[in-house]
Amino acid sequence: MPSSQSAHAPQPTLTSLVLASSSRYRRAMLERLALPFDTLSPDVDETPQPGELPAALALRLSIAKARAGAQQRPGSIVIGSDQVATLGEEPIGKPGNFDSALAQLRRLSGKIVTFHSALAVTDGHTVLHDDVITECHFRELDDAEITAYLLADQPYDTAGSAKAESLGITLMERMRSDDPTAIIGLPLIALSRMLRHFGLSATQGAQA
DSSP states (O other): OOEESOTTOOOOOOOOEEEEOOOHHHHHHHHTTTOOOEEEOOOOOOOOOTTOOHHHHHHHHHHHHHHHHHHHSTTSEEEEEEEEEEETTEEEOOOOSHHHHHHHHHHHTTOEEEEEEEEEEESSSOEEEEEEEEEEEEOOOOHHHHHHHHHHHOOTTSTTSOOTTTGGGGGEEEEEESOTTGGGTOOHHHHHHHHHHTTEETTTEEOO
């Protein structure tokens, strides 16, 4: 369940919904809720703190992005999100190119990669946040299959080198998560729950 950092903040009247992210993937996911929204790029230092685990980093950054967006857009409901992939406690980054993606998928073959999709929503007073976890069990993969996949999907801007919303799903033995949208970077079940707290519902419109 999401936790609140301010239990007594007044329920606001919605003026706008803002996604504090420049990610095209998160923008496309939020569009599924059919709620009007704006986007902005929050100015947040994403450097890990000494000894900070990847999951803690993702949650801290999602909150920082939401708060930074709320400062830029007072009176708005602001969404912040961050995602990390880990093999054990080791972060798995975005490969950036074919050779790095090939090496990454060779390493992840037959392994379990955990994705932490951190989410925060704030009205400038209350901050709700959650970490939605997805476990991706990769199949045993050979180089021919990896190469064919990379040439088809080109997932070089995706942590773990596999787009689960696309052909990358075929690389999986199984996936476990409470929210099938979390793996793409914006957990819509958790987000919808948080937005309802602030008087927004994709099925009922803004509520008083």
